[in-house]
Amino acid sequence: MLPQDPITAITPEVVGWRHHLHAHPELGFQEHETARFVAEKLRSFGLEVHQGIAGTGVVGVLKAGSGSRAVGLRAELDALPVLERANVAYASANPGVMHACGHDGHTAMLLGAAKLLSRRPDFDGTAVFMFQPAEENEGGGRRMIEEGMLERFPVEAVYAVHNWPGVRVGAIAARVGPQMAAVDGFEVSFEGTGAHVAMPHLGDDPVLASGAFIQAIQRIVSRSVDPLSALVVSLTQIHGGNVGNIVPKRVWLQGTCRFFDPMLSDHCANTLDDICRGVAAAYGVTATLRYARGYPAVINTADATARAIAAAEKAVGLHNVITDFAPSLGCEDFAYMIRAAGGTYAWLGAGDVGPGEGLHGDRYVFNDAIIPAGLRYWVHLVEHILAPSAAREGIR
Template sequence: MPIINRIAEFAPELTEWRRDLHAHPELGFQEHRTSDVVAAKLEAMGIEVHRGMAGTGVIGTLKAGTGDRSIGLRADMDALPILERGEGERPHRSTNDGVMHACGHDGHTTMLLGAAKYLAENKNFDGTVHFIFQPAEEGLGGGDKMVQEGLFELFPCDTVWGMHNIPGIPVGHFAVAPGPMMAARDNFEITITGKGSHAAMPHQGIDPVVVGAHMVMALQTITSRNLNPRDALVLSVTQFHAGHAFNIVPDQIVLRGTCRVFDPVIQQSLPERIGRIMDGVSATFGATAELNYIKGYPATINDAEQAAVAAQVAERVAGAERVDRAPRPVMGAEDFSYMLNVRPGAYIWAGNGDTAGVHHPDYDFNDEALAHGASYWAQLVEDRLTRV
């Protein structure tokens, strides 16, 4: 079965909605207009609306029949601090300069609204659907905040589901795997204190730049020497802040970086391992160092059973040849992970075609994908909450 016909019929309307959201992007926790638009559309569909969770979050609740099964579908609403390119070329270009829907959350919001419209019209299911529109996916943890504010206590969901567009996969194609889809993301900051001196008399000081250089190299051995080669970890030192003059050895320098990992056990071990290298290397040179390890989003890990359900549903919408059941996971991070940590479910990728990559100033969500994504959502509900 291809795209749901009724959704294909109103695809031009979805394109208008998507482009309106694209033209009015808002940063995390500031999605006031977006949240108003989403709430108004849900209300117009006759869907019960709950607002104010995690600030700008919106939850729409739709019931049909008498069954007590329930499902949560989640979309994100926030944009990124990027100046969109294509002035004068793209009619729906951002009108909020310096803020841009460069990750396609305008498309995600629209696809979920499209599914809501179809399901409210047809009610061809038995149970309760919660349409979850979350704020602040990009780094600020809006998904985490919703879970903390009692999302699943107030809106009980047997399962919860997420979707993200992915450039480089054709429109109408889907990809979903059991196990990890996206990595956990932690950041770290190391402050190294030596002893400043005249650069011509280094023996009178302790040079923290040399200590830092050794430390950057030694940190690479966590991936190359401590990890099972079949496991995945990225550890990148991305900032090295040191000194201000040609002829002065500074007192103190700061290194910053990020870790990306799928396995929570490896993730847990990182502060200790980084700390041991940091202490050992600085002691070698008589310097001292301090670690500030900042835990971020957990890994997005699909429940095997629910990933198989997602793949089956995608196959019903797109055809088996358009569903990749074994995509390689990506080292980026996603805060839908907080929801998947407390409810079974799965996160699926939907092809965005041959567009610029996400977070790029040329990126645009592909409107051709709207009906495919909305059909996946609708089919998922009709399959999970089949009428008896």
């Protein structure tokens, strides 16, 4: 009888970890039980474990041989403030909090890779397993960098995967250059004196001003940038007034800008400011703009991506490696880690999903069938980059 493939053998255990994490989700910087679970598993595999990084972050260190090279592998710990409606036996036991993006799967796969590599450390160097808090909106990756994680655990590059609906099951997609967008946010308030609707001439109308602003900002994308440059400017909230017969004194709007070219951050900020000033002057109200720089773009570096693609070809086969695809205007704070150390962010194909079943949907279900591909990718990546021959010959 042939011995069972170690990845096939460990997959049910990894699936069990994933289901446990899914049933016990925690929001950003509150992942105390999740971090404890991860740390306990890493210790049981024999890794050196460091907790409390960026609050609830965990780092596991696995050394093999005498090589001085090191590589970083990252997964996310946090869930989303979503009320789960997925019909699964392991649904969230924390009402209003859900792993609706697959971070439970990412964490479980990285734990599985740590266990596999600790059992058979067929590499020469150090693998650093980074379990990051607060990827969703709060910038946990940036905080890990600011707190000196890469000084404590220096690596030549960092790598991450994200399950990706719409890409065929088990395929791995990575490209040199932008893979995910930068994101900025803005808030605008228009203020006037308000008035009774029967006597509008006695006041100013922030509602009219906000309507003019909504129309005017469409020109940012359509008329102020090269049409070949990816840019999205979207309004996501509008609030004003609380009764039907009074023109309100204030209308507040919120929106977002997404792009790949970092120069578009200043362009959006300056153009929004110009529009706010112009609308305020035209409508006799005051305008206040708050523009916040958010996550930078995820820009995969060339050397790291070449290694990621080579490992992916070994893991899932050449026919399942995708390098020619359009990047996403979604955002990811893994951008901070790549910007600090170089690296690659890859998508792991999760197949087709229905309405409400995609990322951040309340009926989203991580596809457990992709776990073996994720495990193989992580193991092959470490063994490829930190191969004993590579340690002797230097970076290839």
